[in-house]
Amino acid sequence: MTFSIKSNALLTLTLTISILSCAQNTTEKATPIFKDGEAQIVDAFKDASQWIRHDLWVETEFDTDGDGEPDRMHVSVTRPEQTESEGLKLPIVYVTSPYFAGVAADAPGTMWNVEHELGEIGEERFHPEVQRRGQRPIISNSHIRKWVPRGYIVVHSSSPGTGLSDGAPTIGGANESLAPKTVVDWLCGRAKGYTERNGDKEVKAFWSTGKVGMTGTSYNGTLPLAAATTGVEGLEAIIPIAPNTSYYHYYRSNGLVRSPGGYLGEDIDVLYDFVHSGDEDKREYNNKTVRDTEMKNGMDRETGDYNEFWAGRDYLNQMDGMKAALLMSHGFNDWNVMPEHSYRIYKAAKEKGLPTMIYYHQNGHGGPPPTSMMNKWFTKYLHGIDNGVEKEENKVYIVREYDDRQQPTAYKDYPNPExxxxxxxxxxxxxxxxxxxxxxxxxxxxxxxxxxxxxxxxxxxxxxxxxxxxxxxxxxxxxxxxxxxxxxxxxxxxxxxxxxxxxxxxxxxxxxxxxxxxxxxxxxxxxxxxxxxxxxxxxxxxxxxxxxxxxxxxxxxxxxxxxxxxxxxxxxxxxxxxxxxxxxxxxxxxxxxxxxxxxxxxxxxxxxxxxxx
Missing domain, CATH: 2.60.120.260 (Galactose-binding domain-like)
Structure with missing residues (x-):
């Protein structure tokens, strides 16, 4: 009897294990879902408490803070837990910024004095210091709730000389293009990432498909274009929103010293001070080499003329290698980053034969395209779903003066062909x-x-x-x-x-x-x-x-x-x-x-x- 009871129990246990095993084998793994050409929110991806969040440093090939070591960029990752538990690989939405670790406080005298005769430079201004903020491992929470539930990994990084990234801010200099390029290289397995700023333990992006898209607004919209001009492999699509595509066009106009709207007296060195939130021990060197030498000698507030300094900070001059598909967004009444910034790049990209689309609204600074438009763009170029977005006859969407911004009117091109x-x-x-x-x-x-x-x-x-x-x-x-x-x-x-x-x-x-x-x-x-x-x-x-x-x-x-x-x-x-x-x-x-x-x-x-x- 005792034997019989044990045998039955063992049989029951064996059957139970067998049934559970069969159930597990038939459970489908979580994957992205697509409908009407758009990535849908997936239940398995939308629980934020299950997301994996970690940070690392990607090593570049340049040294802009003078310490003799290659600058490393601080990067954070937010990804569905299935990328760990199920071996799921997903494409990346990548956002980089000089603002993530804080900016300088508004203080009297930080702007240039504009009360003087033309051809003069005005009195020396006050240089504020940025109090760095933020805690590891999270650099930013932007875009994660929009894209992670739809089957993307969201990556953030701090620009050179900001936050926990090495280097110096250059406001449009070469390192601001090469830094995000190197992060894309890491996401595609071509650059090295490390667990610590000065460590040697490597981190690999084993969860990446090697398909990367970038987006962001204002300065954060400039940097996707900067990265794209390098021609880096794996950066498939960018969606710049109100990007500054030329610092000359931002701070000058046809030879005239002109401030961006709302920031009277701002110039490129003011923006440098505004974002310089990096290592306090490196700031003296950075200030001397970048702000007080390169910028002071190149910005030329006396004449406002275009020169090599400004030409090197104009992305229109750097577009030869660009391969990424381009969806632009801008407001026609943006008097900060004015609408010429997007139009000049849209026109050049179109002439290069790149997949190109532009969304305009009638408001001021900022304002992304409708989520559906962005979704289709990333679905096509990052997930590879043939939704036909690149074949649409209408390449331009303009919000009419009294319409909802989610309901733009479609046009064949801009300017209107008629x-x-x-x-x-x-x-x-x-x-x-x-x-x-x-x-x-x-x-x-x-x-x-x-x-x-x-x-x-x-x-x-x-x-x-x-x-x-x-x-x-x-x-x-x-x-x-x-x-x-x-x-x-x-x-x-x-x-x-x-x-x-x-x-x-x-x-x-x-x-x-x-x-x-x-x-x-x-x-x-x-x-x-x-x-x-x-x-x-x-x-x-x-x-x-x-x-x-x-x-x-x-x-x-x-x-x-x-x-x-x-x-x-x-x-x-x-x-x-x-x-x-x-x-x-x-x-x-x-x-x-x-x-x-x-x-x-x-x-x-x-x-x-x-x-x-």
Whole structure:
């Protein structure tokens, strides 16, 4: 009896083990799921408490902090636990930034003083120190809740000279391209990673498929482009959002010293101080070699000219090796990182034959494409799902002025293929309100006096002013669609050897109140230094009273001006929000018969005539 009981128990145990074993063998492993060309949220991946999070240092091939050792970049990883327990390999969404470990506090004197004459540099500014923050192993939590549940691994890294990364911040220098390149190399098994900053125990990305995509906003959107210009294998797609693609275009405009919107007096060395959160022991060396030598000698606030320093920080000059598919995003009313930054790269990438798409909205700085659009882009290029996104006839998605940002309108391209340049002439009355017309008008000239204490919006609202000239179309009888890059040619003479030149294109009457959108007033803007009328690289003093002609682009735009409005072309000198502030009084004569505004209008001259006659 005893034997029989034991035998039955053993049989039961054996059967139980066999059944459990069969059940385990038939349990499906967690894998990404796709529907309608998009990666779906997978139940097995969405529990954040089960994610594996760890950090490491990837060793580069450069030394920018002068310690004689290759700089190592601090990297953190967030991945589903199945990459450990089930051997699952997944593609990577990678985000890198100089901001993750904190930035300098806003303090008086950190910006350059703009209250001085043109051609001067102003008084020395205050250099703040960054108090580094953050704890291992987490560098950032950005993007993890969007992408990890959809079957991606999210990787973050701190830029050179920030956080726990070695090196020096260079604000667009070569190491800011090579650092993320090396992280991609590590993700693809071509570079070495270590568990500690100075250790020798290696870490391998055994969970990586070797397919990497990058994204981010502003500076974090610049760095995906920087990495892509290296041509690194494995970086399949990038989604830069409001990226700064040229530090010259960010801090200068057509030879003019110009601040980014909202940061009057900022320059490249200010941004260096703002992000320099790296090793305190390395900061003195970094400051001396980068900020106080390379930047001081190259940034040239005296003239604002384009030079080798700025050319080396312009990613348009570095695109020959770029292979990654490109989805751009930008706001047409971003007066910080202005819309030309994305347009110039989108245009170049398209000319290279790269898979390219762009999303524009009508708001200010930042603003990603709809998640569905990003999802399809990464699904195609990182997971390899043939969803046809690269074959879409429409390459451009623009949020119309009063639409939801998740509901953009599709267009074949940007500028709108149906847009044609229409050249408008000026006729007198600009101190009050002059006219804009298709007809050639014989006019002499009109003069205004510079006064940087008056804002651009005050100029636009004034029915009469001696400090600006304003020329407007008739009231529109129907909507008028502008799409592309407006241009101006201005013929002028100055009472001084140097002058600011500012242009606003506005929609009038000027709207006020809480419900007013930015597109209700400002169409686009532009700034230039008349001393650079012949060359961006070499200015020449203006001869007092001598006539000069300068042609330059305004910022790209795509806007529908509503019927009942008037398009206003406003010319003035110092822009209180963007330029240096010389003493008031510089007088500028504008020769109306040689001054033109060219607008890219959908439907061309016929559409303009229909809307205005």
């Amino acid at each position: 847009a044609e340049d229409v050249t408008l002439n000026l006729f007198s009355g600009g101190k009050n309100i002059g006219g804009l017309t298709l007809n050639n008008v014989e006019n002499a000239g009109e003069m205004f006096s510079d006064d940087a204490t008056i804002s651009g919006s005050e100029h636009a609202k004034a029915s009469s002013s001696k400090h600006r000239l304003l020329y407007v179309t008739p009231k529109l009888k129907e909507d008028l669609h502008i799409s592309g890059v407006p241009k101006v040619t201005i013929s002028l003479a100055s009472s001084k050897p140097a002058a600011n030149l500012s242009v606003w294109l506005v929609s009038l009457p000027w709207q006020e109140g809480k419900e007013v959108k930015i597109t209700d007033n400002i169409i686009t803007r532009g700034w230039a230094d008349p001393k650079n009328h012949n060359s961006l690289t070499k200015e020449e003093d203006l001869v007092v009273g001598k006539d000069y002609s300068i042609t330059f682009d305004l910022q790209p735009d795509d806007q529908i001006i509503k019927l009942g409005q008037q398009i206003g072309f406003m010319i003035f000198s110092s822009d209180k929000e963007f330029t240096l502030h010389p003493e008031p009084g510089t007088e500028i004569m504008i020769h109306l018969d040689k001054t033109k505004l060219t607008l890219p209008i959908v439907g061309g001259k016929a559409a303009f005539k229909k809307a205005t006659e």
